[in-house]
Amino acid sequence: MPGISRPINIWQRVLVYAALLVVLASIQVFPGQWTRIAAPDFLLFLPLIIGLTRAGGEGFTMGLISGFMRDYLTGRLYGLGMFEGMIIGLLAGLFFSENKKMFWKRLLLFWPAVTLVHIISMTLLSYFFPLDSNLPLSLAMILRESFAGLPLMLVANLFACVIILFFLWLGFYQKKKKHKKTDLEGYGGYDRAL
């Protein structure tokens, strides 16, 4: 993604990422009626998109920060979200490509994979670390119920990817510089002048 992947100074990046984190996290956990539908998981996909578009350590760092936010906002303990975010950001960074086509292909591959892995890991955590061990819990049942909502969750997460990409494009937007034609080029360039 040439627009987003271009080199930018660190302060501009920090500013864009901080704004993105606060805005998206606030929207994601905003209480209200809309919680009846599957919500886009911005905090999960932020490190993925940043890793795929910016490479290096940015996806990794973003994964840690957004994971921390997830743990802080709704987690039962600290570290789980950070670990998940770190792995996602790290993997995404490894698959970075400046080629637009390649980026979309990889995003379309990662999007369902990340959603699926997240659901499975949350299911396993709910089963192995229950809030009340006296209450009956069946792994098969949790898995079945989790996967029942998978199609909607996939759609919501695809929406999250598009929104994040749009915000990143907006944050790293650069006006295209108009190439001034020289006198020689005005007449058809150097070759014609010869």
Next chain:
Amino acid sequence: MKRKAPRIFIIVLVTVAILATMILTALPGSTRTIITDYFGRVFDPVVSFFQSSLKSVGNFFSAVSENRDLKEEVAKLEKENSDLRQKVIINEEKVKAYDELEDALNLKSRFKDYEIVGGNVINRSIGPMFDLFRINLGREDGIWVTSDRSYPVLDSQQNLVGRLYSSELGSSRVVPLMHEGFSISAKVPASAGNNFRVRGSVEYKNRRLCLADQIPEGTPLQVGDLIVSSGDGGLYPEGIEIGTVVEIITDSRSNAMQALIEPASQLEELNYVFVLIDHALPSAIEGK
């Protein structure tokens, strides 16, 4: 463009640190509250500010659409009449707040032995499982959750919302009624001694229902019955409304009677909640 990926030793170091954090924060009390106390002081006001801005934008747009409707009426009605209507719209929010307050006062008279603290929902849970939601009441408000001490959370209509899971300086996490880790001893108001368990169930969560099980034989349970807390266990006072029976089922394995309960509280529409603090329990100071 080539960018440096993080070095292996940094990744290993961070992973070890994360694992240590996980273990430390999994222990009751401990580090989790310390981290949240410091971070919350900075982050919560930012989120609250942003969310209130979102609300104001929403209110603005709804006000614009309401104004459009009013303009049509102004053409039909006399000026005086339209002025009154506008005043009604402006006062709608105040009426809502008054209703909340009135309900809270009713709550106060009902649970005389409890101190009632009201607060806002800060954020909802992210995932359908494992996660919890947060409210803006914490240790500063006299709420000290420990491994053997928790508090019931009600809505303004005196319906059960859930219980507190942990308390930080300015916020607390709530386990909602439909969470797979929630359970409460319940009964039908008229019956004495026939207590049973109402719990969150993964199977029925998507249908927004709870499950009543361990129902003693002969319990007069019917569809449409109101279910309230029995008062057993000491955490929840007797008589808190939990929900209504919507279906009686039979467990396929044990052949025992079970019931599906529709919670009385509209969890998705919650904005304000009330925490009941029982001063008869070991002093809050002990929790400190």
